[in-house]
Amino acid sequence: MLLHLLIGQRHQAYPGQYGIEDLGAMTEYDAESNPEYLRDREAEMRGSSEFDRLAWISAEVDEDAVEARLARDDALASYRDEPGIDVAQLDAAIAAMQATRDAIDRRLGALPRMPARWKASFESHYRAVVASS
Structure with missing residues (x-):
């Protein structure tokens, strides 16, 4: 499952004054049913003028x-x-x-970590074994 995270960095008086903050999150399923949330949340944070950097990142979660x-x-x-x-x-x-x-x-x-291509190969092999059981 993918998690979409809006992260932001506040304006700082000196480097390291604030850490990166999580400003919003949603699963890939939520993003499909409510894609406006991603745009609206980012617009809201940009409009606040509190942050000088914002980015959406996606993280794979088991x-x-x-x-x-x-x-x-x-x-x-x-x-x-x-x-x-x-x-x-x-x-x-x-x-x-x-x-x-x-x-x-x-x-x-x-x-x-296992290289991604090994992981994909292992997972497909595992699924095939389970399906044949």
Whole structure:
């Protein structure tokens, strides 16, 4: 799934005064059903005169991973309603697990990436194997 992100850089008195900001985002599905949002949001930000640089970028996001994350969070949230659950303790445990997961993701992200042509080849092979099962 593609995410379209409007990023901007505010006018700065000195380099590094402000970081790059996310000013709007939408999925590729939202962009198809409401393409005016992209143009309108950019026009709104340009009209504010707060930003000297704006750009739309697209980022590929693993939709299955997003769905898995949402399902996991839903499952954890259901425990909040159980009698005898210490919500603060549950939240602390969830935060600790998320911090561990983020650390692992950062370390994995530092590993060399598979070239895109290998990834496409692997994915098509995987789809063919799954389809033949």
